[in-house]
Amino acid sequence: MRLSTLKIMNIHHVAIICSNYEVSKHFYTDILGLKIVSEVYRKERNSYKLDLIVDDTYQIELFSFPDPPERPTHPEAAGLRHLAFQVENVEAAKQELQAKGIEVEDVRVDPFTDKKFTFFQDPDGLPLELYEA
Structure with missing residues (x-):
């Protein structure tokens, strides 16, 4: 039997795709008070990526993509x-x-x-x- 070398130490980040970047950026920064670590525009994907810090430990990656599909059901869809x-x-x-x-x-x-x-x-x-x- 092979011993596992996999040791999950922590959650590094959670990624969220938003439909309206400016609205979601306002929500996560101004309403929830999360701090911006970095913000980049990826021209090849027509997409923003906003890294937010939660209590100096965890990160949320907020992505914008053109026309993302809506969440299928609330809240019981497979996945997150x-x-x-x-x-x-x-x-x-x-x-x-x-x-x-x-x-x-x-x-x-x-x-x-x-x-x-x-x-x-x-x-x-x-x-x-x-x-x-």
């Missing part, structure tokens, strides 16, 4: 179900997002961890979760 962000206080984070005009679901409690969580969506309908630390 949702992206979850950990916050100190879910209710305070919910209020801040609502003050910025973002619709946020009611806060619920995870029956297995007793932690509070809620969902909202990015401009393309990608489900995003706030999960209490």
